[in-house]
Amino acid sequence: MSWSRCSKAVVAALLVLTAAVAPVAAVSTSSEGVPQEAQVGDEVSATYTFTDLYTDYESWTLRGETNLTGVTWTVRELDQAGNQVSQQSYDGGSFNESVALSDDTARVVVEVRGSAPEVENFTYDPAEEFVLADFSLVRDGGTQQSITTSRVHHYTEASNEARTAIESAQAAIDNAGGDDEAEATLEDAVEAYNNEEFGSATTFAENAEQQAQQAESTQSRNQLILYGVAALLVVAVLVGAVLYWRSRGDSYDKLG
CATH class of the missing domain: 2.60.40.740 (Immunoglobulin-like)
Incomplete structure (x- = not known):
């Protein structure tokens, strides 16, 4: 298609869109x-x-x-x-x-x-x-x-309760930095909501929030473990350095 024909087509489409807008x-x-x-x-x-x-x-x-x-x-x-x-x-x-x-x-x-x-x-x-x-x-x-x-x-009262639970679960997942299991459960909650199964939606959402909180807790615990291991390594390096310098000092004394 030539540029001229293409331009005319674009202009025609814009005119149709403009006419459609009240x-x-x-x-x-x-x-x-x-x-x-x-x-x-x-x-x-x-x-x-x-x-x-x-x-x-x-x-x-x-x-x-x-x-x-x-x-x-x-x-x-x-x-x-x-x-x-x-x-x-x-x-x-x-x-x-x-x-x-x-x-x-x-x-x-x-x-x-x-x-x-x-x-x-x-x-x-x-x-x-x-x-x-x-x-x-x-x-x-x-x-x-x-x-x-x-x-x-x-x-309705039921739909509002389910929506509030879903929003709370989403916030927990965001705070946890995301969690596949919790996100899958939250999708079940939204699907139940759209099917007007508000009791199930609330239950799914509460489960998703618990899963996200557990994931966040596990991440926090793992971070603490890593920090502890790192601290032990630093201490080990320092102790090794001190012992090394002491042993070198003893060697100099014997040579003297």
Whole structure:
């Protein structure tokens, strides 16, 4: 293939990739209260504030979506002075709110509140996540641009116990400088976790941690033995040197 044809192919591929990437809206976002993780069924809430609303368009629709269950959205529009222009409440997994410069709206504040959903598919790595909130700008005609998305790790009591045990085992293996037996057992723990066998995963992980600790202990003992042997060799060399010099001194005396 000629360089010209190759270049055209590369450009065409880049154009396809560019077209596949959804544009990102220029709306500025800040958030409060977004947790890093949540147990299934726990109540979760977060607040998002949107500014720079009209960088691209003077009117558009703010769309919010979530995986939370039993959801309530509270949407407040504020003017430049911070006075409330309107307030709406929505129930369900999504909402749509019209935003327009003509309404004097300068800032939109959205609070989402609901319960962390069930985990559909347990995976140790990457950790299980759900969409706490996904916001997008929607124009007339349906063109959609992403604004921001928050994802949160969720877990059950059993899966959290297994994950904690696996993480502890991994730390022990790292401290030991690696151990084949412990690493193999840890792989069994991760596989059991992915199969939702959390009791087995916890047991495997605890065994892996013990194996790593034993390996580290053995290494420490072997190092002490080596240090002891080295110390004995040094002492032996010193004693030999002293005896050698003494014997040479005796020889000089006899010659004298």
